[in-house]
Amino acid sequence: MIILFAGPRPDHRDDWMNICILGAGAIGGHLAARLDLAGASVSALVRGAALEAIREKGLTFQNRDLTHVARIAASDCLDDLPKPDVVIVAVKAQSLASTASTLERLAGNGTPIVFALNGLPWWYRQQLRQRFDVTEEVPAASDEAALSGLVPLENVIGCVVTSANSQTAPGVIHNELPSANRFVFGEATGRMTDRIQRLAELVTKGGATGQAVQTLAPDIWVKLRANVLAASFACLTGLDMQALMSFKDLHKPALDLQGEVNRLAAACGVQLSLDESTLDPTRYSKHKPSMLQDLEKGRTIEFDAVPGATQSVARWLDIPVPTLDIVAALLKARAMTLGVYP
Ligand SMILES: NC(=O)C1=CN([C@@H]2O[C@H](COP(=O)(O)OP(=O)(O)OC[C@H]3O[C@@H](n4cnc5c(N)ncnc54)[C@H](OP(=O)(O)O)[C@@H]3O)[C@@H](O)[C@H]2O)C=CC1
Numbered sequence: 087m088i089i090l091f092a093g094p095r096p097d098h099r100d101d102w103m104n105i106c107i108l109g110a111g112a113i114g115g116h117l118a119a120r121l122d123l124a125g126a127s128v129s130a131l132v133r134g135a136a137l138e139a140i141r142e143k144g145l146t147f148q149n150r151d152l153t154h155v156a157r158i159a160a161s162d163c164l165d166d167l168p169k170p171d172v173v174i175v176a177v178k179a180q181s182l183a184s185t186a187s188t189l190e191r192l193a194g195n196g197t198p199i200v201f202a203l204n205g206l207p208w209w210y211r212q213q214l215r216q217r218f219d220v221t222e223e224v225p226a227a228s229d230e231a232a233l234s235g236l237v238p239l240e241n242v243i244g245c246v247v248t249s250a251n252s253q254t255a256p257g258v259i260h261n262e263l264p265s266a267n268r269f270v271f272g273e274a275t276g277r278m279t280d281r282i283q284r285l286a287e288l289v290t291k292g293g294a295t296g297q298a299v300q301t302l303a304p305d306i307w308v309k310l311r312a313n314v315l316a317a318s319f320a321c322l323t324g325l326d327m328q329a330l331m332s333f334k335d336l337h338k339p340a341l342d343l344q345g346e347v348n349r350l351a352a353a354c355g356v357q358l359s360l361d362e363s364t365l366d367p368t369r370y371s372k373h374k375p376s377m378l379q380d381l382e383k384g385r386t387i388e389f390d391a392v393p394g395a396t397q398s399v400a401r402w403l404d405i406p407v408p409t410l411d412i413v414a415a416l417l418k419a420r421a422m423t424l425g426v427y428p
Pocket residue numbers: 108109110111112113114131132133134136176177178179181184185202203204205247248249250251252253376388
């Protein structure tokens with residue numbers, strides 16, 4: 087079931103939902119702005135230069151159609167912020183472990199926690215392990231090891247984000263394509279609930295596309311397939327999305343990679359077909375995928391959550407993924423050489 091909300095922007099503040107964003111970078115900042123525009127009470131658990139900037143000047147969100155300055159409560163201490171009805175986590179996957187004690191505390195109070203990250207989510211990997219009786223141990227340093235057991239699945243809401251953004255200065259978020267901002271919410275338990283419908287409604291009121299779905303797995307796999315391809319190829323070549331897809335020599339390996347991810351998705355119950363339209367450069371902007379943004383800034387890349395986690399599923403299910411293995415090996419070598427592999 088898919089529920090899509092569309093409605094006018096309200097001119098009043100809804101008091102019924104206090105939403106705390108943990109990690110107000112590109113995606114967390116985008117969501118904070120949308121929810122503020124929708125009238126929710128938004129706060130941010132944020133640190134460093136971004137905290138100073140948001141306190142002094144507010145959080146600035148801009149694209150070619152809109153500039154919005156959200157005056158939101160911000161702190162690096164949860165106790166300073168209003169008690170949240172829901173928390174949205176939008177850190178990089180390799181930073182999830184650093185949020186574990188905060189999330190354990192929130193989950194202990196029964197607070198719903200939305201995970202708005204790329205890659206195969208820790209909670210979905212946990213479900214796949216159980217479903218396929220995977221005996222391989224959970225890697226000790228992984229987000230899955232840090233969070234499973236601390237955050238019960240009843241508290242977990244997944245969010246698949248399709249939206250191109252970057253943080254251009256602390257507390258300043260640039261959104262690349264105003265017409266392509268989609269946030270899909272789904273319960274880890276696979277139920278349709280009021281809370282995911284409310285989140286979708288707020289995001290839509292804030293001017294993006296919000297959806298609530300009963301089963302998030304199809305969206306997870308479609309987005310994973312796009313990221314495995316775009317993020318890996320971009321990091322290997324340094325090209326933005328439009329330039330990448332304009333380079334026709336990449337189309338054959340891109341389709342091979344798509345086919346491999348499709349086979350993994352099918353084994354997990356999600357049927358996908360090859361989508362050649364994703365290779366059309368006119369669909370894209372000059373956005374550099376967030377993984378390339380990190381690589382260029384010398385920050386650790388989301389290798390483990392994106393190509394790495396995809397390879398793990400292939401090994402669990404004994405499905406060959408030769409193209410993915412080559413791409414992942416090259417990416418890992420490049421990331422290690424640059425010192426950005428975890
Ligand atoms: N950027 C994009 O266009 C898209 C990104 N995504 C995905 O969204 C997720 C978030 O990415 P993105 O927004 O780009 O990442 P950013 O790096 O822009 O933002 C992450 C923020 O989280 C902060 N953070 C990390 N750990 C903590 C912590 N323990 N407490 C408080 N703050 C913390 C970081 O602060 P600090 O800088 O101090 O480390 C940073 O400000 C990723 O999984 C990404 O792949 C999905 C679709 C598009």
